[in-house]
Amino acid sequence: MPIVIKKKRKNPFPDIPDSFGYGQRAVDYLRRLKHPKSRLPNQAFQLDPWQEEIVRRIYGPCDEAGNRIVRNVVIMLPRGNRKTSLGAALSLLHTDGPEAVPGGEVIFAAADQKQAKIGFREVEGIVSAGDFLWRKGQASRRYDAGHHVKLQEYKNRITFPNGCFLEALSNDAGTQHGRTPVFALIDEIHAWQKRDLWDVIRTGLVKVPGSLSIVITTAGRGQENIAFDVIDYARKVARGEIEDPATLPVLYETPRDADWQSEDVWKAANPGLAYGYPDIHGLRQLAREAAQRPAERDAFRQLHLNIWLDHSSTPFVDMATYDEGAQPVYLEELAGEPCWLGVDLSSNSDLTVIVAAWRTGEDGYTVHPWFFCPRDNLHRKADRDGVPYPLWAEQGFIEPTPGNVVDFRAVEDTIRDLCQRFDIREIAFDPHLARNMMNTLREDGYPAVEMRQGWVTMAPAIKELERAIVAGRFQHGGHPVLRWNFDNIAVEIDKAGNKAFHKGKSKDRIDGAVAAAMAVARAAAGEGQGPSIFDDPDITAADLVW
DSSP: OOOOOOOOOOOSOTTSOOTTSHHHHHHHHHHHOBOTTOOSGGGBOOOOHHHHHHHHHHHSOBOTTSOBSOOEEEEEOOTTSOHHHHHHHHHHHTTTSTTOOTTOEEEEEESSHHHHHHHHHHHHHHHHHTTEEEETTEEEEOSSTTOOOEEEGGGTEEEOTTSOEEEEEETTSOOOTTOOEEEEEEEOGGGOSOOHHHHHHHHHHTTSTTOEEEEEEOOOBOSSSHHHHHHHHHHHHHHTSSOOTTEEEEEOOOOTTSOTTOHHHHHHHOGGGGGTOSOHHHHHHHHHHHTTOHHHHHHHHHHHHOOOBOSOSSOSSOHHHHGGGOSOOOGGGGTTSEEEEEEEOOOSSSOEEEEEEEEETTTEEEEEEEEEEESTTHHHHHHHHTSOHHHHHHTTSEEEESSSSOOHHHHHHHHHHHHHHSEEEEEEEOSTTTHHHHHHHHHTTOOEEEOOOSHHHHHHHHHHHHHHHHTTOEEOTTOHHHHHHHHTEEEEEOTTOOEEEEESSTTOOOHHHHHHHHHHHHHHHHTTOSSOGGGOTTOOGGGGBO
8 A cells, every 4th residue: 555645734924933833833724624615525524724824823833832922812803704603613622622721621702692502603613523423412532442522501501521611601690700811812802892801801811821812793783892903912013112022913994084985995904705705796886885875884984994993983073183182181271261061960870070161272273071979889880881980090090989870069069160270251051950059169169151062052062063073173182982972972963054963873972072161162152261250240040141
């Protein structure tokens, strides 16, 4: 019988270090897998060149002792580029393959149980397509005498003969403390509403030498979430702003101003298109519909081009333009300048906010907010709204007041203090919930006025605010809570072209943006010149209703 010598596969990426051959070993293992939907001969797992490069960059580079350098991988891919299949294959690499540690814990984590189940089913499908035999709710594979793979459906767990197990977890299933994973696949982190499971996984990974975490996600919305933090860190590593060889960024994303209808742009963002996925005809149909429907356009840009969007699908202003005003605001330098306050008092669930506005330069404004929220259930409110209230409170961006509703006395004390520190010309209140505070302040001689929230008063205010932001004359210091409020705005336009603010979703907060519009409008009307109207003895309280 002739001896057949197999030709060693040539490494197509010689620039990627692989001194110990671990990158090649990983690629060889993945190519031995099968996939139930594969159209390759014998249902071979399809590992295309762009995927192979990722695998080699993860497992090839090692230090002199042979320890893998990469410990954190952030992969951002548009929908339809087989993220889940790649993640499932890598999970098997650490349970059944050469990267397995006997008894090791491998986690497949997702936002909710449904998404976690999708990943788990993908692993199950790859196992089923291989030389794994299933019987009576279990799978068995002929490793050696009597050893088999066990599937525990009710636990979303697969256990291998070496003691390794793969388990699917969801971020909505409560705490998972005590985990010690050697490998964690974090799926679609853009959909994670809270960071509990993320923190458990990250702190668990450091318990084990050589552990690895891989985030695979599409683009998300907004900046006040764990996904943006993770992606933004990876961007800084990719740009060289942060030196972190342990983090590998693989970011297929599209610039916000790119021509979203260009198929060349589609190909740049979707590496799988060159190999038949996602379906180009399907993308063309979605693009045709999106050209006529703005909401569909945003979904296309986010999910198929990986453009990180703002929260609102009908934004007030482009947040990149808003961010141009993030230069620091130095309050001590504004002490002698005319100042106007906008105050929006809250119901139980909303934020209460005071926004101060100063006129600067030519038709420009500088603003600074003071936010208040109830101290009780701060973490529960953070989970509900999907933003880090406790962290903002710790950093001084929000003042928690005792109890489960905002203490208006603390708000009034702050207003009085601001009147001592700055040259306050007017304090404009949304009169809803504010009657008592306004009357108290007026009795003590403070310039409290009403600013009703209808079209007549707010449409000009919103127009002036928009003009200042678009013109690059709105300085806000990058306050994160105020930015979140602006990012949440959905705009409603009447037949006359007047704009009104609305929440993008019922849980969104826009109070800071409303108060900013009020303060800017009063600053625009006051023009910052001459004495305050409250210095005129002929002005009465009745005259102060605007």
